[in-house]
Amino acid sequence: MAYFLQQLINGVTLGSIYGLIAIGYTMVYGIIGMINFAHGDIFMVGAFIALIAFLALTAIGVTAIPLALLLVLIIAIGLTSVWGWTVERVAYRPLRESFRLAPLITAIGMSIVLQNFIQIAQGARVKPLQPVITGGYELFKQGSFTVIVSNIQILIVATTVLVMGAFWLLINRTALGRSQRACEQDRLMAALSGVDVDRTISLTFVLGAGLAAVAGLLYLLYYGVIDFFIGFIVGIKAFTAAVFGGIGSIPGAMLGGLVIGLIETFWSAYFTIEYKDVAAFSMLAIVLIFFPTGLLGRPEVEKV
């Protein structure tokens, strides 16, 4: 029981990070119907920006951890958003009216470009960060096993809940979010209603990148090491989470992230850690057989 609870805590933490990234995949799919394969690498860039910002702040003497974290968060979100915006502007928008596979190909291209750029600019070696947030709470003991929830886990889950809550309000309760949803449902009608569709699509990429930056920072704090390749595997997991939850659905992405995080963690804990990815992807296949549109996805109905 104690062991189970510990894995649950670990799984929710990991799932939070996946969920934040998955929203970026699902939103872009929702609005322009493409899979942004570079999104995982945007997350990786976000983690690097967070690391550099952290080291820079320490160097200039900002040592109060809450202040430093807040500044890093703002810097990471700001700069990563610029990256997200640029990727869309450079690699996707010129191909908007092209055939369907074209932006998919440039997305894979952008993914490689970002990986190689970071590899060259920052080196291929693993970059460590001294543990910033330490300590935790012992929940209870059972025999020799102690259930611990660490401060960093609390921070990750709390940040995720806050950010997702704010994001949900933005999408569902503001004029900006309404325009975003309008473009998702009917781009032509949105334009006829005076919405600048290109701007809204840019905004979608910016929002997705901002969430990925939050995930990047949290990942960095949790694992303490990053390298130029983390975007690939984490990105694939988050993409899986988005499909799992129903691609195009924002609550689906959050739920999918959580489920993938839990499957991975529990499989590692009870079976073999080597096969955790196989387990996650197998579950995806099984879910897609029974729910072809994912857990919360809606069937695509062409309306006349």
Place this chain on the structure above:
Amino acid sequence: MSASLLALESVTAAYGRLPVLHDVSLQVRPGDIVSLIGANGAGKSTTMMTICGRPRASRGRVLFDGADITRCPTHEIARLGICQAPEGRRIFGRMTVMENLQMGAIVANAPDGFEADLARVFALFPRLKDRASQRGGTLSGGEQQMLAIARALMGRPKLLLLDEPSLGLAPLVVKQIFEAIKALNADGLTVFLVEQNAYHALKLADRGYVMVNGRITMTGTGAELLASEDVRSAYLDGAASEAEEPVSS
């Protein structure tokens, strides 16, 4: 014809390589209702969409309020005050009726006037008020048409474009909608109407145009066209009975 609110001058337009409009010229004067009638596939809806830049006119010019809008992006054309209830209504199905109306209000750019505009469209279509929190996709066809028109009105249009507002609706609802159009026009709104329901459209119109295979073949006042033998035989077969009880198409 400098007094026109909207003018198309020898407009040619195509979907990809498929030409649809050939040398189309027409004028809409402020305060008028102008109807464009024609058979299915004649290019009526394309004319409507070309005004909004989708597709863009490949030759000729579209003038609104004296300004050339041929090359304007669609959302900027909308912001000039051209609001459309398009073919197929295009309700945002996963948004509530209220959110659809809020989408329409973007063009008005007058947040202070929102409540007043809302009251006005609810007065025109009381049924929408009861459905305000319902999703657009769950409305009946007639209600969706009302919503499409109401959404366009929320933008405080200078020119209202209506594409087949009677399509697929029950006769009683058609009557209701045409009465609403008449009332709006009486308040000074300029309306450009595309219809297959030629009798209703021409009866309402200050000016009418007939379109065949992407060309304007005839024009005149609504009454003139209604009286014309050519129009009668082509578009108003059995109009006498239709006048009393329009067949929903």
